[in-house]
Amino acid sequence: MDLMTRSGGAADLSGRQAEIGALWRALRARAMLAPTISVLFAEDPRRAEDFSFEGEGFLLDFSKTHIDRPALALLFDLVERMDLAARREALFAGEPVNLSEGRPALHMALRAGPEADYAANGTPVMPAILAERARMARFAEDVRAGRICGHGGRPIRAVVNVGIGGSDLGPRMLCRALGAFADGPEIRFLANIDDGAFNEAFQGLDPAETLVLVSSKSFTTPETLDNARAAKDWLRAELGPEGVAAHLVALTSRPEKAAAFGVPEAQIFTYGAYVGGRYSVWGPVGLPLMLAIGAERFGEFLAGGAAMDRHFHTAPFARNLPVLLALTGIWHGSACGHPSRAIIPYSERMRLFASHLQQLEMESNGKGVTAEGAPLEAHSGMAVWGDRGTSAQHAFFQLFHQGTHVIPVEFIVPVAPEVDRVRDCDCHNKLLANAFAQAEVLAFGSDDATLRRRLEAAGVPAHRIEQEIAWRRCPGNRPSVMLMMERLDPAMMGRLLALWEHRVFVEAMLLGINPFDQWGVEHGKKIAEALFPLLDDERPEEARLAALDPSTRRLIAASRRWLGKGTSTGA
Numbered sequence: 001m002d003l004m005t006r007s008g009g010a011a012d013l014s015g016r017q018a019e020i021g022a023l024w025r026a027l028r029a030r031a032m033l034a035p036t037i038s039v040l041f042a043e044d045p046r047r048a049e050d051f052s053f054e055g056e057g058f059l060l061d062f063s064k065t066h067i068d069r070p071a072l073a074l075l076f077d078l079v080e081r082m083d084l085a086a087r088r089e090a091l092f093a094g095e096p097v098n099l100s101e102g103r104p105a106l107h108m109a110l111r112a113g114p115e116a117d118y119a120a121n122g123t124p125v126m127p128a129i130l131a132e133r134a135r136m137a138r139f140a141e142d143v144r145a146g147r148i149c150g151h152g153g154r155p156i157r158a159v160v161n162v163g164i165g166g167s168d169l170g171p172r173m174l175c176r177a178l179g180a181f182a183d184g185p186e187i188r189f190l191a192n193i194d195d196g197a198f199n200e201a202f203q204g205l206d207p208a209e210t211l212v213l214v215s216s217k218s219f220t221t222p223e224t225l226d227n228a229r230a231a232k233d234w235l236r237a238e239l240g241p242e243g244v245a246a247h248l249v250a251l252t253s254r255p256e257k258a259a260a261f262g263v264p265e266a267q268i269f270t271y272g273a274y275v276g277g278r279y280s281v282w283g284p285v286g287l288p289l290m291l292a293i294g295a296e297r298f299g300e301f302l303a304g305g306a307a308m309d310r311h312f313h314t315a316p317f318a319r320n321l322p323v324l325l326a327l328t329g330i331w332h333g334s335a336c337g338h339p340s341r342a343i344i345p346y347s348e349r350m351r352l353f354a355s356h357l358q359q360l361e362m363e364s365n366g367k368g369v370t371a372e373g374a375p376l377e378a379h380s381g382m383a384v385w386g387d388r389g390t391s392a393q394h395a396f397f398q399l400f401h402q403g404t405h406v407i408p409v410e411f412i413v414p415v416a417p418e419v420d421r422v423r424d425c426d427c428h429n430k431l432l433a434n435a436f437a438q439a440e441v442l443a444f445g446s447d448d449a450t451l452r453r454r455l456e457a458a459g460v461p462a463h464r465i466e467q468e469i470a471w472r473r474c475p476g477n478r479p480s481v482m483l484m485m486e487r488l489d490p491a492m493m494g495r496l497l498a499l500w501e502h503r504v505f506v507e508a509m510l511l512g513i514n515p516f517d518q519w520g521v522e523h524g525k526k527i528a529e530a531l532f533p534l535l536d537d538e539r540p541e542e543a544r545l546a547a548l549d550p551s552t553r554r555l556i557a558a559s560r561r562w563l564g565k566g567t568s569t570g571a
């Protein structure tokens, strides 16, 4: 959306920019003045109810942050000022919201039902999407039932997905998260070009019973193509040249490139260029998940995502989950200025959730200029990272509780235990108790009087008590957001993932960012291509070595020495 045309001219634009600048200054000032979380609760008896929202299978509680009523009002002013309603319409209408690439961002269409009428730049997309979804379902069910077999007629027992970034992280995370529903072939993932990754992915597999899915939107990503070539060699060595094609599948928006790579047309599944890699798991990129859990459960996952789309599209902003979650992110990252945020699902199966969100959030909102190319008024999106509870408590929570950096935490807690429980244990409620306990201690800390009483009761000598309290004290006043979900199943994972995608979109709109491009990644790819021959060639060009910065030249010289390639670089 072009701010210049929307606002009607340069004078309007500068007035509008000034207002937005003033809003950010007010938000930052509010963040600096914020009372402690304990005081916020003490002064506002309705805080737990009013700073939370229940609906769509979730309870979002952001009462244990420093957002108070004036801060919330400022955040909603920003929503208004940044025209979120119009920008949301543009997204759902399939307008080219990805300005730098001139494309719509219509990942919602991949999860929509037949009643939807999404169009990209005015061209309906649903007929092609539904046809491809039906082909995928047929293929997946035929593989699962042994109707589609390997070259020698043996059933497919394993699948290796070769892809990176959005062509890896989403399906990898979901295959783990929904592992309790998996009843298909074993699914493995190969992303890195490290030999160790290849060996791990293919170790112990029989080529005659293995499908290789080459997943790449562009079908040009070097890591994926190198790994796919190596996978072809691995198949060929056992099955012969005529046996390879039956074991190759491609998931891409460039079918002609997949065909040239040797993938039979019937095994190429495509999606439109209007779907970004990190938003693509809802279509052909989700084939590993469909193979694992079956087409019906995959359909439940899609339906969950579509339900969240309806909620985001229609619910008023004050009762809109993606908007509310985004406001907490904007507050922590851009108003308070915290550089990172931890995402901690209390679920072993969700342990890769944060790594998927790292691409979703940081590739989308890690940008220093607006969609129009102007500097941002506030900090860009935050670094996000995390691991699952309770394991994370025994690894890095110490710093959350007593370190001097403040790291806002987002807890995600599926409340129902796993359906097929194999042990008789009250462990699940202990898991929940731990999640709630961490949030409580982060917000309210420990109480010196209670600590003193305990130490005295334990017989600690009086002269050591103050020191012991200093060691043990948890200062509290550290923000966290709690997102509880009814259960962990395909439908709820669909809702959760779509919720997060829209949350990232809302944050981008409030910052003025285009979340659908990733130019920052491109430059590094080109430099790696240029460095490769300097490492690999027997006699690298001296002039190119000499043109390198001194540090990189030295790294290359040391690598060549250790690879037994001589030391002609002079370092």
Ligand code: F6P
Binding pocket: 164, 165, 166, 167, 215, 216, 217, 218, 219, 220, 221, 224, 277, 278, 363, 518, 521
């Ligand atoms: O890292 C850049 C990127 O383009 C991601 O956005 C994308 O998910 C990944 O590379 C892989 O791209 P492709 O699916 O085209 O191989």
